[in-house]
Amino acid sequence: MNGGKIWDWAWVRALNGDMEKHEMEELEMRLQQHLVVYNNDVWYWSSSEQQCFNVKDARQSLSNQLDLNEQAYEFVWNKWAPGKSLMFVWKAVEEKVPTTTALRGGGVNLQNVICQTCGAAEETAAHVLLQCNFAKRVWEEIVKWTKIPAANTEGNLKELLQELNDLQRSRKMRKAIHAIAIQTMWTI
Template identity: 65%
Template sequence: MDRDVWYWSNYEQHEFNTKIVRQALSQQIDLNVPAFEFHWNRWTTNKSLMFVWRAIEEKVPTATTLRNRGMNLPDVICKTCGAADKTAAHVLIQCNFTKRIWEKIINWTGIPMVNTEGSIKDLLQELNELQRSKNVRKAIHVIAIQTMWLLWKNRNEKVFSNKQGAA
């Protein structure tokens, strides 16, 4: 009687084992680069944390993401600024409107200017590396997470309810 055997699709000549999986994955990703560590801050809401965690990977339903999933959307340009495709990073940190919001937050919190041209992940890492006490960094993280969540909600209200507001 033959025994059941699992095979890793990239290495069908070998039985499945963790060494083969690691070899296959190491060819696709650099294992020497530290992974981004998302901070699950208990001072903020779970809904906003989950939203930002998904936004980092462009997994929230922006026009660009929906088009990439097969929806027929002829126009994915940001309606607020008209400068770029509507991605999560654009809506939350790169749009001219959201840059003005981030400038106000930076002035209010007294932190140095942050890079709003990069990714959401880069912005959060930059905030986490501020030379502040642990609790102050945690509070700034909450402000950033909640700001992104409120920007998203405000944008959705404007788009789907025709409410007047910015974004």
């Protein structure tokens, strides 16, 4: 405004505490030192020599990072299991449930990410649902009840679900065992 800068903040809540006030003052100081240029925004592609985004460069970058010949994991949507349980396990397979490790990875400041139940490892979805001592005991009981071979609780969720789908049982029995596994993970 008139050659100067005025910052009009529209925060959802008021600043809380001295630390936030100090951070706000520091932000304002840095912004005052920054030269604002009034040009159109441009998208750049960091993996491209031309620095201009195009689909060819995006595909090339992805193919360098992924094995395109590897078969993608296909989650089994079992109609015998409740939808909320299926959705939870689907997210857990991809480590997208709010465990302390996932929250820390998402920017939440957590000092301790060790499992609060057993204290033996970081709290990940695989740990909580399979590898934690509590989860292992639950799986031992499920194995006894369903009369299936021992569940591999040392692996990951994808491996366990694949093992259950590969059991030498009738189709209906595999579907029932899969639904039990889904509901067990939801309950844990």
